[in-house]
Amino acid sequence: MPPVPTSTAPADHSPAKQPPAAERVYAHIKDAVLQRRYEGGMLLTEGELAEAVGVSRTPVREALLRLEVEGLIRLYPKKGALVLPVSAQEIADVVETRLLVEQHAAAKAVPATDALVAELTDLLATMQEQAASGDLAAVSVTDRAFHAAIVRSAGNQILDRLYEQLRDRQLRMGVAVMHAHPDRIAKNITEHAEILDALRAGDADAATAVVHRHVSWVRHLAQGDVR
Structure with missing residues (x-):
């Protein structure tokens, strides 16, 4: 049997290229x-x-x-x-857009698929762990992912892209709010659980109502009317 040919090319030990x-x-x-x-x-x-x-x-x-x-x-x-600091007008604009998109998506998510329920359940558990460890930046990222999953489930790519454009603003506001109001984190997680329960139960009215209350709180904060 002829010998198996071996590569004579030198091994590439060069470091991975950095981004520009x-x-x-x-x-x-x-x-x-x-x-x-x-x-x-x-x-x-x-x-x-x-x-x-x-x-x-x-x-x-x-x-x-x-x-x-x-x-x-x-x-x-x-x-x-x-x-640039986050202005009250920016918060109001983002909240208004979120309400339009997220309430529509929550209604369309009913009846929720098993895959969506499983994804939201995992994200909620992750959020609880991050909050317990005090990692507020991570909580904000997971919070945003929870809502994005519901929007994505609506199957409207245009709304999905619109919502994606709010990503950075949402993350920045979320971290700022959690640092300013750490007592709000537990209630925030509870409201996520209520959204999940409503979707799991197939109750579109309850889901949209909780989404409205949950998202609107940020606007109340910007207006100085904290609830």
């Missing part, structure tokens, strides 16, 4: 803003950001321009970039 510098800066700043490590009102300088990520100032400028378009920062020539 501007992409790394963009991800660094965006994550810090969404997780409130860079809070609203903070002024960021190109030099500090370049040093933090280990790049030159050119990719920093590219990343900042992109983030300004997304509404997370405002650039001030020769001064830096101001992290």
